[in-house]
Structure formats: C-alpha cells, structure tokens
Amino acid sequence: MAASRDKPVYSRWLEKQGVPRGAYPEEVCRKAAVPPDSRNCPALEAVKAVVLHHSATESGGAGAFRVFHRLVRGWDDLGYHFVIGNGTHTGDGVLEEGRPLRCRGAHARGANEFSLGVCLVGDFNKGKPTLRQMNTLGLLLGRLMKEYGLSESAIMLHSQVMGSKTECPGRNLTLAMALQSIGLLEEREG
Numbered sequence: 001m002a003a004s005r006d007k008p009v010y011s012r013w014l015e016k017q018g019v020p021r022g023a024y025p026e027e028v029c030r031k032a033a034v035p036p037d038s039r040n041c042p043a044l045e046a047v048k049a050v051v052l053h054h055s056a057t058e059s060g061g062a063g064a065f066r067v068f069h070r071l072v073r074g075w076d077d078l079g080y081h082f083v084i085g086n087g088t089h090t091g092d093g094v095l096e097e098g099r100p101l102r103c104r105g106a107h108a109r110g111a112n113e114f115s116l117g118v119c120l121v122g123d124f125n126k127g128k129p130t131l132r133q134m135n136t137l138g139l140l141l142g143r144l145m146k147e148y149g150l151s152e153s154a155i156m157l158h159s160q161v162m163g164s165k166t167e168c169p170g171r172n173l174t175l176a177m178a179l180q181s182i183g184l185l186e187e188r189e190g
C-alpha cells in the first residue's frame, strides 16, 4: 500500500470495518499484511471455477484484506487469489495477487476446493465497479480461462455457489457484466 510508514493505515481501516479501536496496533497489522510463508499451504487440487466477490467495503486492497483475514478471521492468509483495486489503497483497476494459485483459498464455502477467488474492491450493493476494474477483470478472466481450460460456465458469482447465503458480489455486479468484460456475450450473440 502506498502509505507513509507512520500513518496507522491498517488499524484505521480495521476500525472503519467495525473492529474496536486499538484491538490490533498498526505494528501488528503491518506484519500481518506481509504474505506469509505458503510452502505448506493446503493445495488447490484442480481449478474448475472462478468465483467473483466484492469486498463490501468502500476502500481496501490485498494488504488490508490480508490483515483482516489473518487477524480478525484467524485465517492463514488472504482468502482471495486476486484483488482488483478501486483507486483507494491501490490504483483503479490495479490487479494484486493474493493467495498463491497453487494454494486453496478461503473465499466461498463449498467451492474453495476447486475454485479461484477474485475480489473487486467496493460495495456493489451501493456503488458499481469502475470501468477499469471491469477491464482488468475481463483480462484476468480471459487469462485464467485459457490457462485452466475453462468455459464461461466456470465463471460464477459468490451468491451462485451452492449453499451460499450471501448477496456477494452485490446487485451491481452481475454475471452478464463479468462475461461481457471478457467479450463472451458479444461473441456468442454476434
């Protein structure tokens, strides 16, 4: 995160998410924001799907979410494999790598075993993803589909994961928008 070393960026961000002030000193947060040793992570055996999320926060980035997931949730690492910034903690549309692709994520109960998790920063029940976020998403999805031999049916919203009870990624990020971002809808209709 592009922030001065002295500003309590992470602890302030946690506070904004409802974590009691002082629960996690900035010093502790900064350590948690660094990707952990993932040599012994549980393996993601096969990639059969890509699950889309919103952060449900107005701001953030891989570092802040990693701090939240590790310290507040108690997970090993950031739950997502990718984070797409919205111009708050990182640039608008900037892609950050999260959990290594060979490691099983923690983003969608029931689908973690076979999917990659992509999170767009923002609350898409209130706002919308930016054009740059959607462009990055399209490029990323195109790349992942090619790499893992996935079809468009492998792209899903968190809310579409069987057994999920979430609105994630919010009403303003639809599957049609995601597919459109890769150009699949145009190809099929054209």
Ligand SMILES: [Zn+2]
Residues within 6 Å of the ligand: 052, 053, 054, 107, 158, 166, 168, 169
């Ligand atoms: Zn989600």
